[in-house]
Amino acid sequence: MKKMLFSLTGLIVVLSIVLAACGQSETPASNAASGNSASATTASNSTGSDNASSGDNAGASNASSSDDMMADAASGDNMADAVLTGTFEGQNDMKAAGTAAIENGQLKLSGFSVSEGPDLHIYLAKGDDVADGMEFGKIDLKSADQTFDVSKADLSKYDSVLIYCQKAHVIFGKAALDSKMADHMDNMAADSAKLTGSFEGQNEMKAAGTATIENGQLKLSGFSVSEGPDLHVYLAKGDDAANGMEFGKINLKSADQTFDVSKADLSKYDTVLIYCQKAHVIFGKAALQA
Structure with missing residues (x-):
């Protein structure tokens, strides 16, 4: 009887040891699975973060590109609207009429007339300063519409178109130029x-x-x-x-x-x-x- 009890006790001890061993082996596997799941979640989050970062960069790039396009468009509009115009008035008891317009490197006189003079030339000048002005040719007294090439002139230096008699050194006509876009x-x-x-x-x-x-x-x-x-x-x-x-x-x-x-x-x-x-x-x- 004592032998049987001893045998049963030993069997119980062995079973306890086996069960304990099984429990320890399952826990690491479960933890490993949990760890892998966490790693997968982290990887997924990392991918999402990368995508978000890529999206932000793309958005910033598109915004920058859009701003550049708007700036270019504005610049183009400004160039298109850069027109200088003025109306002739007689000077020094002389008569002058018509308009002067500068656009795309061309100075155009329209509806133009001026008192007759022996040697009339057209100038771009600052005010009435013919001496520091730039001459572009002789006026045709019989033509109401005339065009002169002023593409080589620095228009920022001048604000007037003058009709000047080189022989008598007298200004016959003047057109003050205006470049306001609103006008x-x-x-x-x-x-x-x-x-x-x-x-x-x-x-x-x-x-x-x-x-x-x-x-x-x-x-x-x-x-x-x-x-x-x-x-x-x-x-x-x-x-x-x-x-x-x-x-x-x-x-x-x-x-x-x-x-x-x-x-x-x-x-x-x-x-x-x-x-x-x-x-x-x-x-x-x-x-x-x-």
């Missing part, structure tokens, strides 16, 4: 607007009909005016024909006439005048309204 945009808006007015006789003369400016064209409709020896059509500020812009001679026999005014800065004028150059008298006037 340029206003002029474009004015050019696209429709302006109309009805003619009324002036200085005991008769005038009738309508004047319409649209798309760079001045149209006279149902027009009639008292006869005069040398009648011309002007755009002016009020009755100021002297500082107005002339566009051609009136046909007394035509009720419908059209004149090209595309070169005019319409923001400077509010009136169409029928003016007798010989008698220096306004025959008709049409106040313009949008």
